[in-house]
Amino acid sequence: MDRSRHDLLLIIDFGSQVTQLIARRLREASVYCEIWPYNALNDAKMRELAPKGVILSGGPASATAADSPRAPDAVFDLGVPVLGICYGQQTMLLQLGGRVEGGHHREFGRAFVTPSGTHGRDSIFAGLFATGREEVWMSHGDRVTELAPGFEVVGTSPNAPMAIVADEARGFYAVQFHPEVHHTPNGRLLLQNFARLAGFKGDWTMGAYRAEAIAKIRTQVGDGKVICGLSGGVDSSVAAVLIHEAIGDQLTCVFVDHGLLRQNEAQEVVTMFRDHYNIPLVHADESDLFLDALDGVADPEVKRKTIGRLFIDVFQKHAEAVGGAAFLAQGTLYPDVIESVSFAGGPSVTIKSHHNVGGLPEKMGLKLVEPLRELFKDEVRALGRELGLPASFIGRHPFPGPGLAIRCPGEVTRDKLEILRKADAIYIDQIRRHGLYDDIWQAFVALLPVRTVGVMGDGRSYDYACALRAVTSVDGMTADYYPFTHEFLGETATRIINEVHGINRVTYDVTSKPPGTIEWE
Numbered sequence: 001m002d003r004s005r006h007d008l009l010l011i012i013d014f015g016s017q018v019t020q021l022i023a024r025r026l027r028e029a030s031v032y033c034e035i036w037p038y039n040a041l042n043d044a045k046m047r048e049l050a051p052k053g054v055i056l057s058g059g060p061a062s063a064t065a066a067d068s069p070r071a072p073d074a075v076f077d078l079g080v081p082v083l084g085i086c087y088g089q090q091t092m093l094l095q096l097g098g099r100v101e102g103g104h105h106r107e108f109g110r111a112f113v114t115p116s117g118t119h120g121r122d123s124i125f126a127g128l129f130a131t132g133r134e135e136v137w138m139s140h141g142d143r144v145t146e147l148a149p150g151f152e153v154v155g156t157s158p159n160a161p162m163a164i165v166a167d168e169a170r171g172f173y174a175v176q177f178h179p180e181v182h183h184t185p186n187g188r189l190l191l192q193n194f195a196r197l198a199g200f201k202g203d204w205t206m207g208a209y210r211a212e213a214i215a216k217i218r219t220q221v222g223d224g225k226v227i228c229g230l231s232g233g234v235d236s237s238v239a240a241v242l243i244h245e246a247i248g249d250q251l252t253c254v255f256v257d258h259g260l261l262r263q264n265e266a267q268e269v270v271t272m273f274r275d276h277y278n279i280p281l282v283h284a285d286e287s288d289l290f291l292d293a294l295d296g297v298a299d300p301e302v303k304r305k306t307i308g309r310l311f312i313d314v315f316q317k318h319a320e321a322v323g324g325a326a327f328l329a330q331g332t333l334y335p336d337v338i339e340s341v342s343f344a345g346g347p348s349v350t351i352k353s354h355h356n357v358g359g360l361p362e363k364m365g366l367k368l369v370e371p372l373r374e375l376f377k378d379e380v381r382a383l384g385r386e387l388g389l390p391a392s393f394i395g396r397h398p399f400p401g402p403g404l405a406i407r408c409p410g411e412v413t414r415d416k417l418e419i420l421r422k423a424d425a426i427y428i429d430q431i432r433r434h435g436l437y438d439d440i441w442q443a444f445v446a447l448l449p450v451r452t453v454g455v456m457g458d459g460r461s462y463d464y465a466c467a468l469r470a471v472t473s474v475d476g477m478t479a480d481y482y483p484f485t486h487e488f489l490g491e492t493a494t495r496i497i498n499e500v501h502g503i504n505r506v507t508y509d510v511t512s513k514p515p516g517t518i519e520w521e
């Protein structure tokens with residue numbers, strides 16, 4: 001992104017699992033923001049970035065520990081508004097002369113903040129406390145116990161007497177709760193008020209993004225050739241169509257069938273790209289390569305890394321076949337970028353390694369084109385609409401790069417994959433028949449590595465159990481299980497057991513994220 005065209009709201013990441021949601025909420029208000037790990041910043045870098053506002057994220061450390069992370073001092077000298085969230089509140093108050101203590105009642109989950117003191121009508125609290133209190137989501141052990149000079153308490157909760165503090169003269173605000181999560185219903189308003197107060201105009205639109213991305217692709221690629229790894233998912237497809245718009249037939253798409261796709265998926269993708277878009281497409285059936293390499297592998301991270309490595313090998317092969325492609329395009333999204341940055345030295349804990357992220361091996365010699373690096377999933381969908389992709393395609397549920405391998409906990413075999421494919425197809429068919437597909441973020445079957453006893457007809461069966469998963473989510477970062485009716489679940493279980501040879505038990509996964517993840521591995 002050409003930053004000179006957009007004011008920057010800088011989010012300093014102290015390692016909270018939900019830091020990305022801060023960016024998400026701001027982007028919803030067309031505010032351009034970037035997340036930087038605290039340890040990649042210093043005073044000089046702060047001045048170079050020259051943000052128009054700064055948000056300090058939450059994080060897992062205790063601000064009371066001597067070596068705990070701090071914001072560069074320059075943050076408070078730039079003369080721009082600063083908002084501290086949770087850990088960010090604590091380090092901010094400490095750095096400005098207040099006091100933080102641990103050992104209090106730890107507070108996780110829902111809490112209510114009531115106003116105390118006065119605050120300006122135009123402040124970041126505009127529109128809050130309309131009902132006399134605000135529902136917020138807390139997650140902290142330490143808390144601020146003494147204000148820094150210039151600050152006053154604006155809101156309190158039973159376990160966080162300084163739940164909201166502010167030095168409005170300097171534009172410094174700090175909250176103990178997480179305004180970025182959905183469980184703080186008015187948190188979005190608070191973040192957007194903050195951006196408005198910092199002077200953001202909200203000029204970061206998809207139309208502008210499209211034009212800038214196309215110009216940037218042309219500059220980066222020149223007259224070079226690009227290959228694009230297509231998965232059939234929304235991300236890589238939007239990336240391909242965008243790049244095709246920028247450079248036409250300099251682009252060749254490679255669709256790698258790793259043998260871990262859903263029923264009929266390969267055919268659907270190939271038909272759509274060749275017939276609908278006229279984009280040159282190589283259909284690489286590499287299922288034996290992948291499935292042989294996965295033989296006997298049960299560890300989820302080994303599975304992911306094996307698949308990721310082979311993808312690169314396969315692309316490399318096809319890059320040469322295409323006649324000297326110098327670039328590899330990927331549908332990498334912003335959450336993946338942040339996760340891999342964190343992985344490479346940032347503060348947050350890596351939960352899963354996503355395979356389509358990270359640099360390519362030196363020896364590969366292909367440069368990356370990643371036109372969606374700044375976008376979240378729903379922004380990619382908006383860009384897809386902007387580019388004219390069919391609604392049915394844009395609305396497809398996300399499908400992970402490692403495919404069915406991570407929906408088959410334990411060892412992956414061809415037989416298990418076949419069983420899984422059939423069950424999954426029935427489940428999705430059921431969801432479509434009941435008109436629920438668009439209400440659900442993602443739905444799939446996981447085939448469990450356990451066989452159980454059943455009775456079918458007059459005989460005993462000893463077959464696999466499977467789990468149905470369906471979640472609602474806005475961005476895949478947090479999720480709730482979908483509340484199907486009992487009738488729907490019963491009907492679906494009956495169909496799967498009757499129609500799929502190899503499954504005799506169906507369960508429904510009612511875990512939210514967190515603490516679960518959406519995929520099983």
Ligand code: XMP
Binds near residue numbers: 352353517
């Ligand atoms: P989790 O399981 O981490 O998944 O809650 C969040 C979202 O990311 C998708 N996912 C992936 N997508 N490559 C991808 O392209 C991957 O390695 C990968 N792993 C998970 C998952 O399907 C869900 O939408």
